[in-house]
Amino acid sequence: MANKIAARIKNLRIQVTGAKQMDFVTKFNVDKQSISRWESQIRIDKKTGEPKGRGVTIYTIKKFCDIIGITLSDFFDDPIFNNDN
Template sequence: MRKLDKDDIDIKNKIAVRMKALRGKTGKHMSAFASETDKDKQSQYRWETKGASILTVNKFCKEIGISVFDFFNDPVFKGK
């Protein structure tokens, strides 16, 4: 497996920040959100601290009712 470069780490961190912010907007704590979306709390925690794959982002977006475009169309992803 190749090592992540600085840009890869940056995007993973931004994904984590965005997932945490959107989950927070649901008004649900991490354990309640994970339970309601048939995930374990550890997975949700990992995604909110270390980022997630595009496939996971896509599932997350469906769960909260937004498009992948809307997920990435946020100031956290603008610029460097």
């Protein structure tokens, strides 16, 4: 689920400001590290088999939604969150 959320944030960010994170950072005065962290995927460490990274909280998702002017329902109303994906 965390990776689907990260992908949704990235897709919406691209729709709103284009491919470059810096365009989003400039337009909405958001820290570049924040948007980068929000879009980070959780990966499995090849050596240990443990997950690396962390997902975002619902509060962060809400903050992102507020920034771009959508609701949480709008955020989660996307095929990426279908159970078959």
